[in-house]
Amino acid sequence: MSSVLGLLVLALISYLGSIYIFSKHKLPPLLRYLFFSGWEFMLLGIAIGPMALDLFPEEMLKDMEVVIYLGLGWVGLLVGIQMRFRDFAKLDVRHLKITVLQALLTGLVTGLAAYAMLPLAKGWNGDVTYCAVLVTAAAFAISSPTVLALVRMEMKFRERMIRLLQVITNLDAVVSALAVGIAFTFLRHDILHFKVALAFLAQALATGVLLGFLFHALPREELSEKEQLTVMAGFVFFSSGVGAALNVSPLFINLVCGIFLANRLKGDDRIYKAIFHTERPFYVIMLVLAGMIYVPSLFAVGVAIALALVRLAGKYYFVYRLIKRYDPGFDFPSNGGLALTSQGAMALIIGFAFLTVDHGSASRLVFSVIVTSMMMNEIAAPLLVSRTLKEG
Amino acid sequence: MAKKLFILAMLYFIMANLAFFLGNGGYSGSVAVTIVLGFILLSSFFCGKITERLKLPMLTGYLLSGIIFGPSVLAVFKPQNVEQLRLVDSIAFGYIALSAGGEIRWETLARQARTVFAVGIAQLVFVFAGVFAVFYPLLKYSALNLSFGGGMALYAAILMALVAVSTSPAATVAIVSETGSSGKMTETTFGVVVVGDVAVFSLYAFVSSWILADISGPVGVSLPELARSVFYGVVVSLTVGALLGAVVLAYLKAIAGEMVLFTLGLTVIAAVIASHWHLNMLLICIMVGFAVCNFSPDGQKFIHSIEKGAMPIFIIFFSLAGAGLDLGVIKAMWLTALLYFAVRFVLMWGATTGAAKLLRQPEGMRKYLWGGFISQAGVSLGLAMMIRSQFPGWGEALSTLIIAEIAMCEIAGPIIFKRTLMAAGEAGKQESSTVLRRKPLTHKPTA
Incomplete structure (x- = not known):
């Protein structure tokens, strides 16, 4: 009870803090971007967590697992429900290639770097190496559309370039989340039990699709907005729990469910709107929790800095090469990849997902690496994004 | 379908x-x-x-x-x-109490005070006395499949009689919300349910302490001391509720954002305070709802935020209440429980209708007001659980019997209340759509 109370109070304090900052002070643009990314919530988490004031015991995470599952499921559904195949069909194939390849290649180089560095950690559990590397690669391949959207609100840029960047930032999250779901299936079922792992994966996919089908079968037109929200909460709880029970993470199963729904709900975006409007409390709570769980050892910070640099170089180089190879049809700045600096909350969500399936020190290390890198990227992103876009 | x-x-x-x-x-x-x-x-x-x-x-x-x-x-x-899921359950209980408190308007209470108190007192006196009169001899002479040794039959009959007076604020809020009811009967039902349950809780605290003292013999506490401690418990709970209400009012005035989150946090705070200082969560939350909705023009915002999150809360609360019922126990005690249910039903109907007639209430009130008091759920279950834990041995058997009776009230009560609201013509009369209502109900006004 006290941990739930603590978290609710924290969320409220965080909310009040953000209102105060936005309403009472005219912050310079760069600082404003930083606050929009939710930095202050994470700092608050750090301040009251074991690292500073130690107001909350270690058992906190255990108590809060339900909230984490729900948050993961909510995000999975939110990302999945935006993935309409018919929208992809409208996209320029060259843009799609650039999007998918830059994510895969950046993931590959950061994954390789992580593979070289993570096992050097003291007491590293070798059994989870592949999974940890895949999770790290997925979290580092991601870029966030938030800073892009905020910079765009303040300045005028060329629409076509912005649109391509938005496609990239929206799609690489899906690629990463799917990769993570598959990675988790194999975490507990190594290559010797390939068939068992495959059965779990098939079961998770089938459940995701079945839940999507059930949701689709709902007599939605008969339900009021509040009833829809109740049913949706029920679905997210249920599917998140099923995902966690099957070891594929709530993120994955809800992503599958969301993708199914996105392609069956023709033109009906009420569900998306309802999920979108209730996203903020989850986001705030996840950020505060992230700050509390964060344990930045010297090793973790070192790995984070190295991986962030590899990621930045990867984004810069691969986007540059891919633009050269697949001409997007308009002038794209050679340093356009730097506009993808922001890592965003999705990376954090992937880190949380790993924490829920692996309770050892490996997931804590990976989580700390992701949080450190995310904080660094959020500081650098507004500057790099606005400069890159201006040059473009 | x-x-x-x-x-x-x-x-x-x-x-x-x-x-x-x-x-x-x-x-x-x-x-x-x-x-x-x-x-x-x-x-x-x-x-x-x-x-x-x-x-x-x-x-x-x-x-x-x-x-x-x-x-x-x-x-x-x-x-x-x-x-x-008991944590969710207790949050739900607080949330429902907030809502019940928020439904009581000072001006309505003042307007209906005579009716509310008269009906409440009639229920307290007649239902208590009637249930006690029927069950004390039956328990004492072991006429039922329950036997209480020593003087325990007296205590058991008193506790049964007291629980019989309790009703269900949760079912009242849920059914009023679902049917979008409004009117004199709805207001009176709310008033009686809340005032009655506050009285039952206070009396239970007093009676249980007295029984415990009586069982333990001469070292027990004196009656005036008991009354004083119960009185302080009630006053402190209400004061804490009023203070929390002031915090809510300040929040509504200064910020009024993220209300669902805020309300949820408030319920958890009330639960923590109640458990830490052994106060009554029901009283605290009712007082918060009452204070906010009666002393601030922004009270409606608060009620709307409660309504926004109410549906999942009701679902969880009542499903857990259903899941908590042990059908095996009900099967074993169904005849005694049915007798208890029937006696309570008749007495509740008689006391309410009689009081309404004496007060010369309109025909609708005289005929249908009783329907709101048949339900029993969280409050009564809470009392049954307290009996089980406070009086090991005979308390367990008694609590089982009470739970079996509550199961019958849980099923029959909401159906009866909905029917009576519709028959009285108060269903579907709320201006602003509430949580569970979607389409207007068809009803035949008879009052």
């Missing part, structure tokens, strides 16, 4: 499949809580929709869903899952 049954069947299929797939280990801890919470929300919602189609309250569907899928019948979720 077929679609809803299909969805329920699919949900059950997924749960059964999951249990089969995961084998004996199954799932536990947070994973179990997450799945069960989701399953309860969905299955109960669709059961509620089915009962709504059958012209029964949705709340009945929530209860039935808890019974059918709970440990007693299909055992989709286990008793330990129900226990794990």
Whole structure:
């Protein structure tokens, strides 16, 4: 009870803090971007967590697992429900290639770097190496559309370039989340039990699709907005729990469910709107929790800095090469990849997902690496994004 | 209807499949809580929709869903899952009490004070006296399949009589919300339910302390001392509620954002305070709701935020109440429980109708007011649980009997209340659409 109370109070304090900052002070643009990314919530988490004031015991995470599952499921559904195949069909194939390849290649180089560095950690559990590397690669391949959207609100840029960047930032999250779901299936079922792992994966996919089908079968037109929200909460709880029970993470199963729904709900975006409007409390709570769980050892910070640099170089180089190879049809700045600096909350969500399936020190290390890198990227992103876009 | 049954069947299929797939280990801890919470929300919602189609309250569907899928019948979720969700249950209880307090308007209470207090006192006196008069001899001479040694029959009869007076604020809020009811009968029902339950809680604190003191012999506490401590408990609970209400008012004035989150936080704070200082959570939350809605023009914002999050809360609360019912126990005690239910029913009807007639209330009130007081749920269950824990041995048998009777009230009460509201012409009269109402109900005003 006290941990739930603590978290609710924290969320409220965080909310009040953000209102105060936005309403009472005219912050310079760069600082404003930083606050929009939710930095202050994470700092608050750090301040009251074991690292500073130690107001909350270690058992906190255990108590809060339900909230984490729900948050993961909510995000999975939110990302999945935006993935309409018919929208992809409208996209320029060259843009799609650039999007998918830059994510895969950046993931590959950061994954390789992580593979070289993570096992050097003291007491590293070798059994989870592949999974940890895949999770790290997925979290580092991601870029966030938030800073892009905020910079765009303040300045005028060329629409076509912005649109391509938005496609990239929206799609690489899906690629990463799917990769993570598959990675988790194999975490507990190594290559010797390939068939068992495959059965779990098939079961998770089938459940995701079945839940999507059930949701689709709902007599939605008969339900009021509040009833829809109740049913949706029920679905997210249920599917998140099923995902966690099957070891594929709530993120994955809800992503599958969301993708199914996105392609069956023709033109009906009420569900998306309802999920979108209730996203903020989850986001705030996840950020505060992230700050509390964060344990930045010297090793973790070192790995984070190295991986962030590899990621930045990867984004810069691969986007540059891919633009050269697949001409997007308009002038794209050679340093356009730097506009993808922001890592965003999705990376954090992937880190949380790993924490829920692996309770050892490996997931804590990976989580700390992701949080450190995310904080660094959020500081650098507004500057790099606005400069890159201006040059473009 | 077929679609809803299909969805329920699919949900059950997924749960059964999951249990089969995961084998004996199954799932536990947070994973179990997450799945069960989701399953309860969905299955109960669709059961509620089915009962709504059958012209029964949705709340009945929530209860039935808890019974059918709970440990007693299909055992989709286990008793330990129900226990794990007790935290949600207690938050739900506070949330419902906030809502009940918010429904009571000072001016309405002042206007209806005579009726509210007269009906409340009539219920307290006649239901208490009637149940005691019927059951004391039966318990004393072991005429029932229950036997209480020594002087325990007296205590048991007193406790049974006291629990019989309690009603259900949760069922009242849920049915009024669902039917969008408004009017004199609705207002009076709210007033009597809240005032009555406050009185029952206070009396229970007094009576239970007295019984404990009496059992323990000469070292026990004196009656005036007991009365004083109970009185302080009530006053302190109400004062804490008023203070929390002031905090809510300040928040509404200064910020008034993220209200659902805020209300949820407030309920948890009330639960923590109540448990830490041994205060009454029901009284605290009722007072908060009452203070906010009566002393601030922004009270409506608060009520709306409660309504926004109320549906899942009702679903969880009533499904868990249904799941908590042990059908084996009810089967073993059904005859005695049925007698208890029937006696309470008749006395509640007689006391309420008699008081309404004496007060020369309109015909609708005289004929239908009683319908709001048949339900028993959280408050009564809470009392039954306290009896079980405070009086080991005979308290356990008594609590089992009370729970079996509550099961009957849980099923019959909401149906009766909905019917009487419709018959009195108060259903569907609320201006602003409330949580559970979607379309106006067809009803024949008779009052």
